[in-house]
Structure formats: C-alpha cells, structure tokens
Amino acid sequence: MKTSLNKRIAIFPGTFDPFTIGHMSLVERALNMLDEIVIAIGVNEAKSQYFSVDERVRMLEDLFRSNPRVKVLSYNCLTVDLARQCHAGFILRGIRSVNDFEYEKTIADVNRKISGVETLVLFTEPEHTHISSTIVRELLRYGRSVDEFLPDGLVLSR
Template identity: 65%
Template sequence: MKKKGVFPGTFDPFTIGHHSMVKRSLDLFDEIVIAIGKNDSKSHFFSLESRLDMIRSLYREELRISVEAYDTLTVDYAKTIDAGFIVRGIRSVNDFEYEKTIADMNRKISGIETVIMFTEPEYTHISSTIVRELLRYGHDVTQFLPEGLILKH
C-alpha cells in the first residue's frame, strides 16, 4: 500500500522552508499532496489560483507531488484522498504546542497520524507572514523562495 502524506497550509507565499519540508517528506512517503486550504475569512496576498499555479509549476516534473485546494477540515480532506498522514513543520516551541494539540485531536477523530518535522535551522526565521510583509513594501524576497518559484499575482 502506498504511503500518502498531505502537507496542508495557505502557502501565501510558498517559501524555501515549505520547499524543504516537501523535499524531506519524499524520503518518508510515496506521494505528497500539497494542500492549500481555502479560508475566505482571511485576506491573501496571492489568490488561490495563483498559489496553485505557482506551486504546480515548481513541481511540474515531480510525479510524486500534486497540488490541490480544499475547503474542509484537513483530516476530512485527507480521508477523501486516502492519505494516511498529515505532514506539519515546526520552527519553534510555540509551533510545537499548537501542532501537538491539533495532531492529538485529528488522531482522535479520524485515526490519521500527523508527522511533525522540525524546520532546518537555516529556515527557522522564514515565515509566509514575514515574506508577505516584505513584498507589501517592495522588498526583493528571492532569497526566501525556492529556486524556480515565480511569483504570479
């Protein structure tokens, strides 16, 4: 049986830290679904379609990676695509507390396990929130994005 992991997030934008998590996840899973959660109550810098296009373009030659959008609980989405795992990255102790609580609840209601991976030290300071802020003020963010990712509004 194939091991499929879901890597959920808003990815607004998709950073080099996210890219690192996806590459490392390929060592653990046969297939990774990068799943962009729809959240109409949040305002996004990049539209959902732009985020899907940017990430799909980045992984267009990697057959083990797909990029999708969903608008349900992550565990419910994982069930619909027969994924047995949710992949999450943590940068700090604060992230750990939050992710542990969600992972425990997800396992309780669905039986789906969460695999928590620590961000590589060189990427712990990078977040989509900070990259968005830099973009808003016209800064070059290339160093925080995966090589080959082309920002599209």
C-alpha cells in the same frame, strides 16, 4: 507494485501565501519517507491573502510539474476529511518553535482521535526558522525582494 491504497501518502496543509524555502525543505525531506505528498492549500477567508488560491495552486503546480510524487490542490473542509478523500494516512507539518509545537500537538491529537490519521512532524532546519509566509508577504507589500526566501523555480504570479 503499490496501489494507491498502500502508498504512504501525506497531506501537507497550509495557506502557502507564498510557498517558501522552508516549505520546500519539508517537502524534499518528507519525500525520503513518503511515496506521495499532496500540497493542500486551505481556503481561509479569515486570513488576509496576498495571492489568490488559484494563483497559489498554479505557482505550485508549475514548481512541481516535473515531480509526479507531488500533487497540488485547494480545499475547504477539515484536513482529515481531505486526507480520507486522497487516501492519505498522514498529515505533514513543520515546526519552527516551541509555540508551533504546542499548537501542532493539540491539532494532531484531535485529528488522530477523530480520524485515525497520524501527523508527521519535521523540525524546520535552523537556517529556515526565521522564514514565514507572513514575513515574506510583508516584504512583498513594501516592494522588497524576496528571492532569497523562495525556492528556486517558484515564479510569483504578480
């Protein structure tokens, strides 16, 4: 039996405003390699929010209620500090484009240098590369349906 100290745990950080089918695909694929994923909703006052942090936590807790290998929390610290608190050895990130790659590589290098925490990168499946929370929020603001961009079972709290 594995203890929490030798589990393969990853933090999956983001604002997830809202959580999309692209995010869901990354979680499902990563669970094939990891024992546990902590979906960590970052508190970022500089970003315009559609759903409050509490709403996002509740939506994702409901979505993953039947999967004990997925935890959900919010945080307001460096991701590597949260990783230490959660005994996570990895940070999970998704990449949709070359621009994402450049940004994520820089952050991964810094995180590894200051903490030893490795970043696991999964490339977004081609059918999801056009989906972003920013675009989904924009559609929501104008009253458009976003069901095709959200995972089955995710209930928006508005």
